[in-house]
Amino acid sequence: MNASVAMPARALVVDDNAMNRDVLSRRLQRSGHAVESVEDGHRALERLKAQSFDLILLDVMMPGIDGYEVLARLKDDPGLRHIPVIMISALGETDSVVKCLALGADDYLTKPFNPLILQARVDACLLKKRVHDGEMRQLQSMERELEIGRAIQAGFLPDALPQLPGWDIAVRFRPARQVAGDFYDLFPIHGNGGVFMVVADVCDKGVGAALYMALFRSLIRATASQAYPQGTAHADILLAAAALTNDYIARVHGRASMFATAFMGLLDPATGSLSYINAGHDAPLVAGAGGGVRQRLGATGP
Numbered sequence: 001m002n003a004s005v006a007m008p009a010r011a012l013v014v015d016d017n018a019m020n021r022d023v024l025s026r027r028l029q030r031s032g033h034a035v036e037s038v039e040d041g042h043r044a045l046e047r048l049k050a051q052s053f054d055l056i057l058l059d060v061m062m063p064g065i066d067g068y069e070v071l072a073r074l075k076d077d078p079g080l081r082h083i084p085v086i087m088i089s090a091l092g093e094t095d096s097v098v099k100c101l102a103l104g105a106d107d108y109l110t111k112p113f114n115p116l117i118l119q120a121r122v123d124a125c126l127l128k129k130r131v132h133d134g135e136m137r138q139l140q141s142m143e144r145e146l147e148i149g150r151a152i153q154a155g156f157l158p159d160a161l162p163q164l165p166g167w168d169i170a171v172r173f174r175p176a177r178q179v180a181g182d183f184y185d186l187f188p189i190h191g192n193g194g195v196f197m198v199v200a201d202v203c204d205k206g207v208g209a210a211l212y213m214a215l216f217r218s219l220i221r222a223t224a225s226q227a228y229p230q231g232t233a234h235a236d237i238l239l240a241a242a243a244l245t246n247d248y249i250a251r252v253h254g255r256a257s258m259f260a261t262a263f264m265g266l267l268d269p270a271t272g273s274l275s276y277i278n279a280g281h282d283a284p285l286v287a288g289a290g291g292g293v294r295q296r297l298g299a300t301g302p
Contacts, residue, residue, distance in 0.1 A: 181209025
């Protein structure tokens with residue numbers, strides 16, 4: 001089977017000479033391609049905006065907008081620049097070839113052209129186009145998956161922040177990519193009166209960090225939300241959450257060498273006291289009433 005017949009495409013022939021358009025169209029149709037033809041650059045640009053094409057065969061010398069200008073406009077248009085262009089002209093000068101290639105043409109043929117060479121170059125351009133299209137489909141599929149991941153990850157963050165009389169609590173979360181290893185959480189410790197807070201950062205970026213973010217966040221919340229006896233010290237709750245999470249990660253996922261830095265605190269809204277563990281995380285700032293930094297809550301352990 002002819003290679004062209006095995007991968008039919010939609011081609012646009014642009015030439016001001018009716019005979020040339022007819023010859024090129026018939027050659028491409030014999031190879032199984034659907035072909036449209038127009039006689040000048042203006043109509044070519046109009047058709048390209050109205051219809052999708054896989055290949056353009058473009059004459060260099062045309063009245064009005066010549067092939068150079070059409071080619072330049074195509075390559076400046078993000079929606080059209082991916083379409084391969086074969087320039088066709090009676091000119092055989094090296095300068096014309098160089099100019100077309102510099103403007104982004106994929107190949108160049110001179111008239112009268114050899115049918116076998118035409119077919120070979122058309123097939124090569126279409127193969128390049130199909131590889132590009134396949135890569136774009138794969139990229140779009142990955143972007144859809146990442147968007148799904150972003151939406152799922154957003155569900156791990158609290159829908160609403162605790163409302164405490166006399167306290168204002170606000171957060172801002174802006175991941176560097178669609179998914180991230182950073183996370184925060186705030187929730188009340190029932191029967192204790194305290195509010196647990198955590199800000200953490202899993203090592204690395206992207207999907208792997210996001211998966212471990214979900215694991216770290218779930219472990220910390222689950223262990224901190226256990227039914228502790230009334231009156232359990234805030235420090236003991238913090239230590240239990242840190243130790244149980246750390247031990248599980250080290251025991252079950254140690255070979256992955258993934259880790260998170262985390263600041264975990266338990267606030268007593270009634271007294272304003274804050275017990276905390278800073279496991280290698282950036283030191284939070286404690287600001288005074290006037291806005292100046294009073295202290296930094298540095299690391300308490302690795």
